[in-house]
Amino acid sequence: MSPATPADRLTDMHTRYAPQLLRYLSGFTGGNPQSAEDLLQETMIRAWRHLDTLPTEPEQTRRWLFTVARNVAIDAIRRRHARPPEVDLGDNDANLEAGPDDTSGTVVAVDSLRSALRGLSTAHRRILNELYVQGHTADETARRLGVPVGTVKSRAHYALRSLRAAVTGHACEPAR
Structure with a gap:
């Protein structure tokens, strides 16, 4: 049975997949829990934005979330490396x-x-x-x-x- 509202569906996805995603994202952050949580939050925001096109089958939803989480983490790493280093006076x-x-x-x-x-x-x-x-x-x-x-x-x-x-x-x- 699927959740009644989009908010319920997102809550259900978060409850079901957040612990696994958080462990996965920790690998991209060197174990920094705050950074991993930030990446998880961005992943869930993207899920919310694409909720109407998200797969409804649980395994497909899981795969979609992990793909988005990977892309969010890679984007964050690229952003960190894109800025020139600050000059120390x-x-x-x-x-x-x-x-x-x-x-x-x-x-x-x-x-x-x-x-x-x-x-x-x-x-x-x-x-x-x-x-x-x-x-x-x-x-x-x-x-x-x-x-x-x-x-x-x-x-x-x-x-x-x-x-x-x-x-x-x-x-x-x-x-x-």
């Missing part, structure tokens, strides 16, 4: 942080950063804006700007390196 972090009463230090840091940003090429500023202000991945940025992903990553690397050099006062090669 090392010991210079203390110089950029302002204390509660350090208004002048904050003004100097912001002015220094603005000046460094103006010193970047338009291409480098656009890349940083897409990645760090707009929050797009390297792949999304490449598509939006019509350049290869490698170019996005390279420009981000050199732009951040130039910013770090300008803010900290350490010289480096000019950005490409």
